Amino acid sequence: MVVLGEALWLGLSLHYWGEAAVYLAVGALLTTFLTVYLARAGVRRYWLCAVLAPVGGLAFYLAELGILDALLGSI
Numbered sequence: 140m141v142v143l144g145e146a147l148w149l150g151l152s153l154h155y156w157g158e159a160a161v162y163l164a165v166g167a168l169l170t171t172f173l174t175v176y177l178a179r180a181g182v183r184r185y186w187l188c189a190v191l192a193p194v195g196g197l198a199f200y201l202a203e204l205g206i207l208d209a210l211l212g213s214i
Contacts, residue, residue: 142166143196
């Protein structure tokens with residue numbers, strides 16, 4: 140979730156699109172690998188990882204946006 144949130148921050152706020160694409164790819168791979176691992180381990184709700192990772196990434200981005208904009212705007 141943090142990797143996906145950082146990807147949103149890099150792309151949308153800082154306009155570092157190349158780095159944001161790499162972070163998005165890494166976040167998607169981590170989410171995929173963790174979901175597959177949980178499914179093979181027999182976890183009943185393994186699909187929650189794939190559903191909650193983007194939601195958590197967006198929440199992390201919004202928190203980061205509010206906090207960093209408040210801190211950087213006060214300088």
